[in-house]
Amino acid sequence: MIVTVLDILIAGLLLGGLYALIAMGLSLQYGVARVLNISHGEFIMLGGLGAWTLFTVFHVNPLISLAICGPAIFVLGYIIHRTLFKRLLTTSASPGIFESSSMLASFGLLFIIQNIASIAWGPEIRGYSYLAVPVSIAGALFGANRLVTLGFAILIGLAFYLFVARTRMGKAIRAAAQDPATAGLMGVNINNVLALCFGLGAAMAGIAGVLISISYPVHTAMGLEYTVIAIIVVVLGGLGSIPGSFVGGLILGIIGSVVTYIDPGLSLVAYYLIFILLLLVRPTGIMGK
Amino acid sequence: MPILEGEGVTKHFGGLAAVSRVDFTVAQGEVVGLIGPNGAGKTTLFNLISGALIPNEGAIRLNGRNITGLKPHRICRMGLARTFQSVKVFPNMPVFQNVLLGSLFGTSSRMSSGDAARQADEALEFVDLSALSSIPAKDLTLANQKRVEVASALATQPELLLLDELMAGLNATEIAQAMELVARIRDSGITIFMIEHVMKAIMNVCDRIMVLHHGERIAEGTPEEIAASKTVIEVYLGE
Amino acid sequence: MNSARVGLAKVWVPGLLLIILVLIATMPRHAATYTVILATSILMYIIMTESWVYFSGPTGYISLAPAAFFGVGIYTSAILGTHLPLPLVIVFGGLASSCLALLVGALTLRLRGIYFSIFTFGLVELIKHLLLWYEIKFTGTRGRFVVLVDNETIFYVMLTILVVLLLTAYFTRRSRYGLALQSIGQNEEAASHTGVNVTAVKVLAFAIGASFTGAAGAIIATRWTYVDPYIAFNPLFSFMPVLMAIFGGMGEFYGPILGAAGFAYIEEVLITKFPYYYMLLFGAILLIVILFLPNGLVGLIQTVRKAVFGRGQHANT
Numbered sequence: 001m002i003v004t005v006l007d008i009l010i011a012g013l014l015l016g017g018l019y020a021l022i023a024m025g026l027s028l029q030y031g032v033a034r035v036l037n038i039s040h041g042e043f044i045m046l047g048g049l050g051a052w053t054l055f056t057v058f059h060v061n062p063l064i065s066l067a068i069c070g071p072a073i074f075v076l077g078y079i080i081h082r083t084l085f086k087r088l089l090t091t092s093a094s095p096g097i098f099e100s101s102s103m104l105a106s107f108g109l110l111f112i113i114q115n116i117a118s119i120a121w122g123p124e125i126r127g128y129s130y131l132a133v134p135v136s137i138a139g140a141l142f143g144a145n146r147l148v149t150l151g152f153a154i155l156i157g158l159a160f161y162l163f164v165a166r167t168r169m170g171k172a173i174r175a176a177a178q179d180p181a182t183a184g185l186m187g188v189n190i191n192n193v194l195a196l197c198f199g200l201g202a203a204m205a206g207i208a209g210v211l212i213s214i215s216y217p218v219h220t221a222m223g224l225e226y227t228v229i230a231i232i233v234v235v236l237g238g239l240g241s242i243p244g245s246f247v248g249g250l251i252l253g254i255i256g257s258v259v260t261y262i263d264p265g266l267s268l269v270a271y272y273l274i275f276i277l278l279l280l281v282r283p284t285g286i287m288g289k
Numbered sequence: 290m291p292i293l294e295g296e297g298v299t300k301h302f303g304g305l306a307a308v309s310r311v312d313f314t315v316a317q318g319e320v321v322g323l324i325g326p327n328g329a330g331k332t333t334l335f336n337l338i339s340g341a342l343i344p345n346e347g348a349i350r351l352n353g354r355n356i357t358g359l360k361p362h363r364i365c366r367m368g369l370a371r372t373f374q375s376v377k378v379f380p381n382m383p384v385f386q387n388v389l390l391g392s393l394f395g396t397s398s399r400m401s402s403g404d405a406a407r408q409a410d411e412a413l414e415f416v417d418l419s420a421l422s423s424i425p426a427k428d429l430t431l432a433n434q435k436r437v438e439v440a441s442a443l444a445t446q447p448e449l450l451l452l453d454e455l456m457a458g459l460n461a462t463e464i465a466q467a468m469e470l471v472a473r474i475r476d477s478g479i480t481i482f483m484i485e486h487v488m489k490a491i492m493n494v495c496d497r498i499m500v501l502h503h504g505e506r507i508a509e510g511t512p513e514e515i516a517a518s519k520t521v522i523e524v525y526l527g528e
Numbered sequence: 529m530n531s532a533r534v535g536l537a538k539v540w541v542p543g544l545l546l547i548i549l550v551l552i553a554t555m556p557r558h559a560a561t562y563t564v565i566l567a568t569s570i571l572m573y574i575i576m577t578e579s580w581v582y583f584s585g586p587t588g589y590i591s592l593a594p595a596a597f598f599g600v601g602i603y604t605s606a607i608l609g610t611h612l613p614l615p616l617v618i619v620f621g622g623l624a625s626s627c628l629a630l631l632v633g634a635l636t637l638r639l640r641g642i643y644f645s646i647f648t649f650g651l652v653e654l655i656k657h658l659l660l661w662y663e664i665k666f667t668g669t670r671g672r673f674v675v676l677v678d679n680e681t682i683f684y685v686m687l688t689i690l691v692v693l694l695l696t697a698y699f700t701r702r703s704r705y706g707l708a709l710q711s712i713g714q715n716e717e718a719a720s721h722t723g724v725n726v727t728a729v730k731v732l733a734f735a736i737g738a739s740f741t742g743a744a745g746a747i748i749a750t751r752w753t754y755v756d757p758y759i760a761f762n763p764l765f766s767f768m769p770v771l772m773a774i775f776g777g778m779g780e781f782y783g784p785i786l787g788a789a790g791f792a793y794i795e796e797v798l799i800t801k802f803p804y805y806y807m808l809l810f811g812a813i814l815l816i817v818i819l820f821l822p823n824g825l826v827g828l829i830q831t832v833r834k835a836v837f838g839r840g841q842h843a844n845t
Contacts, residue, residue: 036642038649087819099642100590104774105818107767111811119804224763228653231646239642265661272654279647280635339721365723377718379711390711393704395723402704438718445723 006140008257014146014215016253017153018208022226023233023245024160025204031240032177032197034095035085035102039109040230041223043073043202045117047209048218052126055213062130062214066152070207077202080109081195089194110223118220127217149211156207157246160200164242173197177240225268232275290353292317292449292480293338293369298347300333300504307333309504310347315449320471320481322491324515325501326524331484332374334501335451338482339371340364351449365395370442371451374484376434378441380427387426388412388441395445412444415477416470432463439470443479450474452483456490468494492516500524553687556680564683568751570792571686572744573772577788578693579740580769582700583733585778588713589641593632593648595765596655597625597738601745602674602752602760603659609675609750618685618746625742626735633731649766656761663757671756674749685747693740700736701781709733741769775817777824786825 022044029037050069054060060068085102092098131145164170176193208226212218233252237244252271259270293315300308308330315321323331336342338349340361349357356364370391379387392400392408400408413419416436421429426437435455442450455471456464464487471494475481485491491498492512500508500515502524508515515521556564576594584591601621608617636647663670700706708729711719720726749755769788776787794813798806821828 036646084815084819091819091822096588096641100588100645101818101822103590103645104770105815107771108811108814108818111807111814115805115808115811119808225653228650232650235643235646263661265657265664268657269654269661272650272657275650276635276647279639279643341717341721360725360727361717361720362723362725365721371721373718373721377715377721379714379718381714382710386707390707390719390722390724393723394708394725405704441722 004261006137008261009254010137010140010142010146010150011260012254012257013250014150014153014253015256016250017150017157018212018249019229019233019253019256020157020246020249021153021160021204021208021211022230023237023249024157024242025201025208026227026230027201027234027237027240027242027245028164028173028197028204029201030234031242032173033081033085033194033201034099035081035106035198036099036231037109037198037201038103038106038227039113039223040106040201040205041225041227042110042113042117043077043205043223044209044212044226045218045220045223046073046076046113047206048213048222049117049121049126049209049220050206051210051213052128052218053121055128055130062210063148063152066207066210069210070203073206074199074203076199078195078199080202081198082191084109085198086191086195114220114223121220123220125217125219126213128213130214143215146215149215153208153211156204157249160204161242161246169196228268229271232271235275236278291315292352293482294350294353295338296348296350298334298337298344298349300330300337300342300344306504308337308344308501311501311504311506313499313506315480315482317448318475318478318480319496320475320483320494322495322498322512323482323484323501324486324491324498329501330504331501332453333504335371335453335482335484338364339369339451362394365445365447366397368397368446368448369451370395370445370447370449372435372438372442372453372455374453374457376431376438378426378429378434378437381425383423384418384426384429384437384440385409385413385422387437388422388444391441391444392446395441397446408446409440409444412440415443415473416440432459432467435459435467436470439474443474447479449480449482452481452485454484454486456485456487464490549691553684556683561679564679565751566793566796568679568683568686568748569796570789571683571690572748573768573792574785574788575686575690575693575744576741576765576769577772577776577784578690578697579737579744581773581778581784582693582697582737582740583730584737584770585773585784586706586709586713587730587733589637589730590645590770591648591734591737592645592763592766592770593629593651593738594741594769595652595761595763596632596648597629597741598745598765599652599655599757599760599762600625600628601742602749602755603672604742605746605749606672606674606755606760614677614681614685614747614750618689618743621746622739622743625745626739629735629738630731633734634727637727637730637734649763652761652763652766656757659757659761671754671759674753674755676753677747677750679751682747682751686744689740689743689747696736696740698781700733705729705732771814771817773824775813775821775824777821777826777828779823780826783824783826790825 026037026040029035047069051062051065054065054068055062084105088102088105089098092101131148133144134141135144135147164173172193176190233248234245236252237248255270255274256267260267291314295311295313297310297312298308299306299310311334325331333342337344340359343358348355351367351369356367388409389405392405413422416439418433418436418440421433426434429437456467459467468490471481495512498510498512498515499506500521507524508518508521555567576598580591580594604621604624605617608620632651636644708719708724711724712726712730716726772788772791773784775791776785777783798809802809817824
């Protein structure tokens with residue numbers, strides 16, 4: 001019994017850590033750059049398949065891939081914002097119009113990235129074996145790869161939170177999130193900060209993708225499901241709240257793990273029901289005002 | 290019986306009390322002014338009365354009927370219309386349609402399209418905007434947009450009209466015209482409750498003035514009493 | 529604008545529409561089967577786009593639920609198709625979708641616009657997974673077979689749905705309820721303070737729009753013969769109407785029709801000529817339209833017309 005509980009809890013934390021990373025990235029993109037990025041999951045997919053290629057073709061340790069895929073996807077996200085979303089920002093008449101047109105533009109990105117990926121990688125489900133050795137914790141057996149994934153997910157999540165909460169750059173980001181116009185007046189290069197946030201959000205997705213590939217198989221069509229989960233977590237934590245996303249991710253992961261234990265077919269349904277209830281009872285999220 | 294009556298009306302935002310245990314009454318046919326420094330809770334109080342916000346505590350009665358927590362469209366149909374501090378017109382609709390919405394949806398009993406159109410025409414006539422009725426509202430000057438708001442409020446056939454800074458942003462001529470408009474609305478038998486920063490206006494047209502500060506009612510009286518009140522002067526000079 | 533031209537347009541436009549309708553209606557008599565099938569798809573996309581625009585156009589709430597309504601229609605057809613006559617199946621498909629829309633609308637249309645989009649986006653996934661779970665757990669199979677209907681009947685049913693939809697949209701636009709819908713999109717708070725019951729109006733429009741998408745789903749299912757949750761609740765059917773409406777431009781009544789017809793045709797060409805790059809091109813077109821044609825084809829036509837015929841006189845007040 002205790003073993004089962006521990007089993008579910010660790011599996012839940014593992015999922016939750018990944019969800020937290022993904023949601024923090026999306027939260028940054030929505031909370032600051034005002035892009036509800038439907039293509040978020042595609043950056044996860046890029047990270048996952050990137051790590052797979054690096055591992056199988058070039059024999060690169062996936063933990064080193066973190067340091068390769070993360071920055072590479074950051075640059076990609078930064079460029080996408082500087083070109084695509086910046087133009088939308090200047091042509092949109094109001095913030096509301098920007099929110100809807102940028103969301104629709106991110107659909108376009110979703111199709112483009114997914115299609116390019118499926119030309120490059122094909123539709124096969126890809127997996128590789130890294131640290132697939134069992135480790136025993138209080139009698140329950142876990143794959144070492146999963147524990148590594150969990151550890152890194154939480155570590156990176158905390159590091160990211162500290163970056164936003166404590167550093168000078170993080171301050172500029174928070175200022176931009178609250179009031180872009182004033183932040184601009186105070187000498188914050190607003191276009192640069194927005195692109196930086198979008199890039200960082202994408203990098204978080206890419207890093208999550210690498211971590212996912214360590215423990216789970218990856219494929220080109222995996223993105224959308226993670227996007228849906230990320231959106232649910234972001235709403236759960238309060239739109240735009242980064243600590244909220246972190247906590248929300250962990251909570252959702254544990255709930256998912258419990259429901260999966262009862263009936264694996266129902267985990268997404270459960271997420272969605274939580275989402276509905278939350279929207280009705282407390283639309284501002286658990287950490288929102 | 291007063292037309293509008295509030296009892297211990299309170300609204301918190303987070304830990305902050307924007308409006309705190311405010312009592313007020315507005316009698317039939319009166320023009321009551323609501324003044325106070327920025328952030329005193331004046332617009333919040335209007336939002337509570339019109340149903341845009343729901344008070345945490347207290348009760349608001351319109352003609353003796355409890356309207357606390359009712360939706361804005363219900364309150365509007367019960368005879369309470371309002372305008373907004375930052376003009377809220379329907380920008381892409383012609384002026385006539387802006388006003389027609391009021392007579393089609395805001396009146397207490399459903400009107401035929403013909404009657405509603407006549408009512409809208411009358412309201413436009415009343416605010417002197419008949420000539421501009423086919424122009425999209427967004428192409429009007431600020432003063433005229435404010436008149437559109439007033440016309441569509443009047444088209445709902447209100448007994449009580451809340452005016453939120455009707456004169457803010459207007460030049461001297463426009464302020465004089467707006468004051469004249471307020472007087473004519475009063476003469477047509479509509480009770481007025483108005484927030485205003487233009488002191489000349491408030492002193493001239495109001496029968497009674499209520500002062501809010503930090504969400505609390507700190508003074509009330511005739512324009513002369515308020516102008517002489519030490520508390521009120523301190524509040525304004527202390528800012 | 530002078531009154532003689534307006535008067536002429538009053539005769540012109542309905543006459544032209546009638547001629548177009550007759551031409552379309554007689555098409556199966558002389559066109560090849562392939563053309564009829566293509567025309568049916570185009571009609572379907574026009575229905576989906578117009579019914580999306582019916583609610584989202586005036587109110588500005590971006591609904592990503594069309595795939596849910598479409599799928600509910602498809603499944604109504606799969607479940608009832610063998611028991612009931614076709615017209616009833618179509619009507620029930622529409623009713624089932626509008627019931628779902630009433631429920632979803634009543635729950636979410638009180639929320640801010642972005643929450644509504646998020647909610648409707650997830651709704652499709654929820655229904656898909658719930659249905660999949662149900663089918664596997666209780667029926668033991670993933671998919672269902674749908675009763676077969678001939679191509680010509682499908683075409684005429686589609687055309688009928690479209691005509692009813694366009695009439696509904698036309699009369700809504702001219703009614704007081706249509707004015708209320710527009711007021712919500714332009715300033716929801718002011719609308720509610722002017723006496724418009726904004727929640728009721730929004731929910732009603734959402735449900736009316738959904739019913740046509742559901743009806744279209746109910747009839748198109750009979751052409752697919754086999755459906756499963758992944759086919760019926762494909763999120764692409766949520767994005768398509770939005771994209772087509774933007775592509776055509778929502779400023780004019782004919783914009784979404786133009787967008788849907790044009791886009792459905794482009795899609796057909798892309799799928800047959802570039803099956804591997806179809807999604808890529810689809811995404812690229814979406815981006816190009818959003819970035820460079822914010823008013824869609826209608827905007828483009830107006831710009832070109834202005835450039836050719838010179839600027840019309842503009843009064844400024």
